[in-house]
Amino acid sequence: MFILPKLPFAYAALEPALSADTLHTHHDKHHRAYVEKTNELAAKAGVDGRALEEVVREAQRKGDLKLFHNAAQAWNHAFFWESMTPKASAPSEALKSAIAKAFGSFDAFREAFVTEGFDHFGSGWVWLVTGSEGLKVISTHDADDTLIRDGLFPLLVCDLWEHAYYLDYKNDRKEFLKRWLGEVANWAFAERQLAAADGKGDGFRYPAGVPGEDAANDRGEVHSDRPGQPPH
Ligand code: FE2
Numbered sequence: 091m092f093i094l095p096k097l098p099f100a101y102a103a104l105e106p107a108l109s110a111d112t113l114h115t116h117h118d119k120h121h122r123a124y125v126e127k128t129n130e131l132a133a134k135a136g137v138d139g140r141a142l143e144e145v146v147r148e149a150q151r152k153g154d155l156k157l158f159h160n161a162a163q164a165w166n167h168a169f170f171w172e173s174m175t176p177k178a179s180a181p182s183e184a185l186k187s188a189i190a191k192a193f194g195s196f197d198a199f200r201e202a203f204v205t206e207g208f209d210h211f212g213s214g215w216v217w218l219v220t221g222s223e224g225l226k227v228i229s230t231h232d233a234d235d236t237l238i239r240d241g242l243f244p245l246l247v248c249d250l251w252e253h254a255y256y257l258d259y260k261n262d263r264k265e266f267l268k269r270w271l272g273e274v275a276n277w278a279f280a281e282r283q284l285a286a287a288d289g290k291g292d293g294f295r296y297p298a299g300v301p302g303e304d305a306a307n308d309r310g311e312v313h314s315d316r317p318g319q320p321p322h
Pocket residue numbers: 116120167249251253254
């Protein structure tokens with residue numbers, strides 16, 4: 091059984107860039123639905139004891155698209171929550187220089203990320219990844235992700251599905267992307283991922299837990315590293 095991971099911050103902690111309403115709907119409804127469907131389909135396929143990363147890859151290899159779509163969406167959302175933080179966050183000098191090497195400057199990276207996300211047709215994800223050619227910005231359609239792309243290791247992801255921004259930004263995906271990158275992107279997480287890609291430390295893996303424990307979020311439990319954040 092896969093759990094619905096708790097948000098790593100309080101629902102209102104990303105305001106004003108992202109509202110508590112958006113986070114409640116996105117996490118408690120959308121992410122939960124993907125996790126529940128994955129559990130149902132993984133049990134039917136006899137792969138429910140495996141790591142989610144393996145389930146995603148095997149479902150894609152076997153052409154089990156229903157399981158692939160739901161399992162990949164469960165994973166992508168967990169990675170997305172970690173890609174955001176209410177703490178002020180900026181890339182370290184080392185990461186900044188890797189970005190400058192790949193994109194020319196940090197501003198050029200920002201432009202590349204926002205443009206890739208804005209130009210992406212329909213639903214999907216925009217990623218900052220690292221690979222043999224250094225850092226790159228890519229987008230993937232629907233549930234597609236970096237788990238099924240050999241040689242690419244994700245540092246950050248932003249959700250381009252309308253449910254990620256429509257309550258707060260209506261159809262203005264570009265403004266959402268600019269604010270996301272400028273206000274809530276978690277550079278400390280990107281840094282850890284980059285180190286893991288170099289063999290230093292562990293990269294993100296879908297959290298394991300006891301089924302049923304994920305209900306904590308529904309009881310209004312607060313997971314915030316911002317002091318004084320009231321429960322929502
Ligand atoms: Fe989403």
